[in-house]
Amino acid sequence: MINVAIVGCGNWGKNYVRNFREIPDARLLVCCDKDEARLKAIKERYPFVRVTRNFNEVANNPKVDAVVIATPPVTHYPIARTCLLRGKHVLIEKPFTVSTEEADQLVNLAEKGKRVLMVGHILDYHPALRQLKEYIQSGELGRIYYIYANRTSLGIVRDDVSVMWDKAPHDIASLLYLLDDEPVYVAAKGQAFINSGIEDVIFMTLKFRNDIIANIHVSWLDPCKVSKTTIIGEKKMVVFDDAEALEKIRIYNKGVNRKNGNGNGNGNENGLAGAVNGNYSNGNGVHPDGLNGFPEFQYTYSYGDVYIPKIKMSEPLKNQCLHFLECIREQKRPMTDGINGLTVVKVLERAEDSLRSNGEYVAIEGTGYGLHSMQKASFVARARSLWRGFRLEKIF
Incomplete structure (x- = not known):
């Protein structure tokens, strides 16, 4: 004991x-x-x-x-x-x-x-966040492009620390946990509206070594109580909404792919350079259809199902x-x-x-x-x- x-x-x-x-x-x-x-x-x-x-x-x-x-x-x-x-x-x-x-x-x-x-x-002990980490590590989401988190509410306004020190530790710690990495650069902008010198709204951007960027918005001056994290991946996108009573995670089978003139999704590295130099052919001596844009840089959009996984919840x-x-x-x-x-x-x-x-x-x-x-x-x-x-x- x-x-x-x-x-x-x-x-x-x-x-x-x-x-x-x-x-x-x-x-x-x-x-x-x-x-x-x-x-x-x-x-x-x-x-x-x-x-x-x-x-x-x-x-x-x-x-x-x-x-x-x-x-x-x-x-x-x-x-x-x-x-x-x-x-x-x-x-x-x-x-x-x-x-x-x-x-x-x-x-x-x-x-x-x-x-x-x-x-x-505390969020590192949230069953939903652990589920998110599994999705990232398994590769189901593909390469992670960026993440953004919103943590806002109306109050409680403090006079000892700013909203950044009050709320942002949650999301910074979550990013460390989800990505198994440390950020290498940070930028922050904010404003103190209520108490001079104590910011009550902050917008923060973090850059990681593997080109992932993350944005964090925290505020004591917002009409809505929000605790939401969105992860944008190459294959799928995920939203974790802690304010939801039951459906805390939604997985969107959505994405954007670039394809070249031959129809594959790898893009054409020479297409842009050729256009810059005045060579507007598609590489085969055929000029592209101006109405449809450059074939080398057409995009395909996937709009799949939205999946809501069942999570065995316990108090974080x-x-x-x-x-x-x-x-x-x-x-x-x-x-x-x-x-x-x-x-x-x-x-x-x-x-x-x-x-x-x-x-x-x-x-x-x-x-x-x-x-x-x-x-x-x-x-x-x-x-x-x-x-x-x-x-x-x-x-x-």
């Missing part, structure tokens, strides 16, 4: 309280929050759970094995650092930290202390909590570990740089970690090791 404490029991933290109270393999020992009314409500519902406003009662309690941190982002680092130094396993809500320096230090502490450090990138947050406990019991590295959180924070920092540079593209340096024998390994290589069940001792 793993004894768990939760620090921060507000709008999102209360969901952690519910889950860890219901999971048989965990004992919710302590709940900590500054709001007396929240603690009173928890005590009334769960009378055997200890409540406190004093964080030290969590950090210094030898019975507490693991701590879940669901407090404002600027407090994540000091709380997590204290817990790790006290030998606790730690699960931190997104964003992991508000700087790569803080994230880097927490990763170091967890590795040295051989503690589990996990970040709450519960899946995340169960994975955290599993990693503690089996000494496994979490799927969304500190390195994963560090990568997301690094993207956010570079996006901030782009915002201050009028939306220019900014390079994102890799997050291969240079401490131990894995100093040259990339995030992707390390993430793949998770599924092999490596023990922490073997990694460090």
Whole structure:
């Protein structure tokens, strides 16, 4: 039985309280929050759970094995650092930290202390997202062209972090998971309409090494609550709409193919060059029909069926909590570990740089970690090791 404490029991933290109270393999020992009314409500519902406003009662309690941190982002680092130094396993809500320096230090502490450090990138534990990853890896969608995600709502407007740090971590983490890759460039444009200096709408573009581009739109100022991701592939297109109660994924058997004058779909590499040089023949000495355009650059459009797969749903947050406990019991590295959180924070920092540079593209340096024998390994290589069940001792 793993004894768990939760620090921060507000709008999102209360969901952690519910889950860890219901999971048989965990004992919710302590709940900590500054709001007396929240603690009173928890005590009334769960009378055997200890409540406190004093964080030290969590950090210094030898019975507490693991701590879940669901407090404002600027407090994540000091709380997590204290817990790790006290030998606790730690699960931190997104964003992991508000700087790569803080994230880097927490990763170091967890590795040295051989503690589990996990970040709450909840969509990575969503059954629908896992299904999307299978479609991409199987090649069913063909080569991925681009991805765009919309995450909008009317509020909740915050005054401690921008909407980018509040909402975009979800989609950045999802892209890392789906593509098994890190972006190399980021550009961001946004505006602060409500609170000066705190953007409440952001448009972000990420470029990946394999020519995939991704766009993320996040906003607190939108009449519609939207949580949707669209993937455009060479063969098929997929929409993941988390707001849908049942039909969360739709697969569209649609696409565009270019064909050359001989009817194959590979295109004619010389056709455009010939046209530029004034040679308007189709390569066989025959001039194209002006009404139909150049045969070398005709296109075929496929309009197939729309398929809605059946997905066995389970609560993503519960899946995340169960994975955290599993990693503690089996000494496994979490799927969304500190390195994963560090990568997301690094993207956010570079996006901030782009915002201050009028939306220019900014390079994102890799997050291969240079401490131990894995100093040259990339995030992707390390993430793949998770599924092999490596023990922490073997990694460090």
